[in-house]
Amino acid sequence: MKHQLSEVVEIPPFHWRETDTVERVSDWIFSRKNEDWMDLSQAQNWDVTLLGVPLSRSSISASAASEHPEAFRRMWKYFVPYHVDYDLDLSPLRIVDVGDVIQHTTDIGINHQRIEEAMTLLRKQFPQTFPITVGGDHSITAPLVKGWKRAHPGERIGILQLDTHFDLRPLTSGPSNGTVIRNLIENQAIKGSDVWNIGLHGFYNTKSLRDYAQLKGVHYIPLREARMAGMVETIQRALKQLEQEVDTIYLTVDMDVLDIAYAPGVAAATVGGMRTDELFSAIYEAAQHPLVKAMDIVCVDPRKDVAEMTVRAAVHTMMTFLSGFCIRKKQEIL
Template sequence: MKIPYLQKANAAFLDRHVTRASDLIQEWGGESFSGVGIIGAPLSKSSISHSGACFAPGTIRKAFSAFSTYSIEENIDLASCMIRDLGDIAMHVTDVLQSQNRVYETIFRVFEENPLWLPIVLGGDNSITYPSVKGFSKAKGKVGVIQFDAHHDVRNFQDGGPTNGTPFRSLIETGTISGNHLIQIGIRDFSNSKPYFDYVNNKGVTVYTMKDVRQKKMVDIMRKSLDKLKDEVDSIYVSVDMDVVDQSQAPGCPAIGPGGMDTQDLFEAVSYLGEQSIVEGLEIVEVDPTVDFRDMTSRVAAHVILHFLKGKRKSVEI
């Protein structure tokens, strides 16, 4: 017998005229599909500092329930968009290299079965970028990467091995991507060393510092970046390290710092990139829910994804 007003424990308030962004996410049953699919890569044992980033895929998914599907700024509703949730990649308990290899194998295997998959990868620390892009490039061909980050992430391997500080060195040294096809945006003062700037400069990497971000329009940076890559690569992958955002707006990162990017600049950038058909993958890394405040950083991450999807909806049907 149904009793009026009785509902499931801890049920959220329901408004018949509001679609929550979390309603877009549907569990994947293993069938063939095309379009947007979220996959978690909960690895943080490879971080050079304390990190609970392994918990981020869950908190980012949860953060979707705080937002609706409607963009009032663009008069676009994502309510009909389906996001398949592929689940999380199982990490090895002790072997970091094995865990990273599992990310690579899983990303590529999903592409083998579903070549029109548009991946949204939820890290995890930044070490997952190397295997993620490696799997992506094996499926897509020649890849360009647009990286939003406070750091170059090209540390040497001798002082710690393949950590969250080395993914882009790994990508370049293995020939997975060319330095000429890497664009770094938001590199921050007093967060890097000159030898690592010299390394990316010698490899042909394009670097936009936070000074560049402050002085130039974000859309102009995006246009220039796309103009550089679009005729040289088959596909573009977007990597967002959440520590690119100022610590006041993204406190839940292992490497917070002042002088970072404003969230609105980041949202504008990923929305614009989402409009481009050559942009076919997005990852978000370095969210640590264990040091966050009221899930602020996970909510920013969810917004990044929604703005990216808004861009896709403006250009193509998703």
Template sequence: MSEKWLQAPEWSWNTSKEEPTYVHHWVQPLHEIQNAPDLILYGAPISRSSISVSGASLYPAEFRRMWKGFATYNLDENIDLTAFRVADAGDVVMHMTDILLSHQHIQEASAHLAARYPHAVTCMIGGDHSTTACAVRGIKEVCKQEIGILQLDTHLDVRDPAELGPANGTPIRQLIDGDTVKGENVINIGLHGYFNARPLIDYAEEHNIQMVTLKQARKQGLINTVREALEKLSAKVDRVYVTVDMDVLDISVAPGVPASTPGGMTAAELFDALLEIGQHPIVRHIDFVCLDPSKDSAVAETVKTGVYAWLQFITGCVLQTR
């Protein structure tokens, strides 16, 4: 594979020459796709940089493995997704022991895809949340534009990398302290409960991060909250990077998330939010992080939820073009 720091994925399906009706026959390897892709998918299989014990590095492979269970037709929206061209660029090459080098590979691969395919939406499948800082830095290198962050997360992820290193609790702080993203251009929806210590709130307030608790979002309507956040960012930035930490989900529906908590989003709320997000043209990049398949039950409910969430975002992208 000629794409920079990207290799064929650990797991992939044989593509079918027939008209695709299931996801595993619809998504095409990037080097085989005939026309310019609408969305480029790539994996960042790393979890050694996670604060909590995590097998999130396993998710890109399990994510692809689960495609066979999903059709390309969305019954709720009466939409077939197959006209939307999705290309799989494979997985970023990871060093076995060097986390910083692996992070550099993610940054360079993200920059390469953004530069070579400027009209495609990029979608990174993590991996832990440390990968987000790498991807955003890479995109910033090539686009030279103001980037906003819409974060769906239980946590602020502004812990100090000077204490922890570039771990999964630090990506938003890395981007703000590194002048890659302005704090005022970060909106976090999904915060709740007892999972962000006061010093982290102080940092967020000092840097004007816009914090929307899940309680507030539910009160004003989650869809309205997401729509308002994207409108606010659209007035200030050139493009938006959406990061979906799967720990935003309630622990009851997401056993396969290392840092899942009670009081989080329902699966239906996440699906509705992503359908709305996909419809906004300012969104050019998205990631899904912190899902550990090894913690799932035998029915793989969290992995299935992750694939469904991704397809909801794509459905929104298709609705955007109508």
């Protein structure tokens, strides 16, 4: 186990130049720019920590999701820290980009170990912050949750998963982006009954995976059912159930939950998925819940993207979450 976050996380490969004014998100998010900074930092200076994980070798489908963290950062110049729908200024939130988890060229096991260590050390060095992780493929969620568990061994962790897939494939085919939830269940990091998966649809999951979900008590709500009940109401239902059982809710957003019309740049694009407005409504609702304590955004492949639609949707997802999180922070002060 490493002792400092800087031993497993490297400086962001791309960062924007510093400015005196905050007009764009690229002016707002502070980027680490030297090796010593994290060891000397004061955690109380930050509300949110942003971590990149450029890993995609563990993706079942060919993917360049490893290129997403950099594409994600480059997209910041097209967004401002103000949500006009809610007349909400986000600029008082203090966000720091700590960099990318250092990746081995070929060894997925080593990479997952480093990801787990990064989350553990992030919690120790920045315990008061909200961690947002930008992948990378969905396999990164398993070591991230295990890292949280190591840093908070007494906590029971629930998963709120927005996804087209169960991600419950047998571990004999992993570690991969298709085994992430099963990995956590079978390694006893979480209970199956503490998982809520919202967004399944169409012809992209086998009956055997559905059978395993039922065996382990996984809660899953197909997109059709969520639409009939209302997306916000469905998220509220999941959060209400989870808050009665767990200490921490980990939110994982697989961008392939979106329809291919909105997210062509994912490894497993599908038809019949969520619209972006449905995803953003779900995210905004989840962000306001006090037990939602960590989040990741995964499975964006910039090489497959069209007009940067999916990368833009991913940044919008983070910004929407931060909007709800800002509301939560204001309520905590009152």
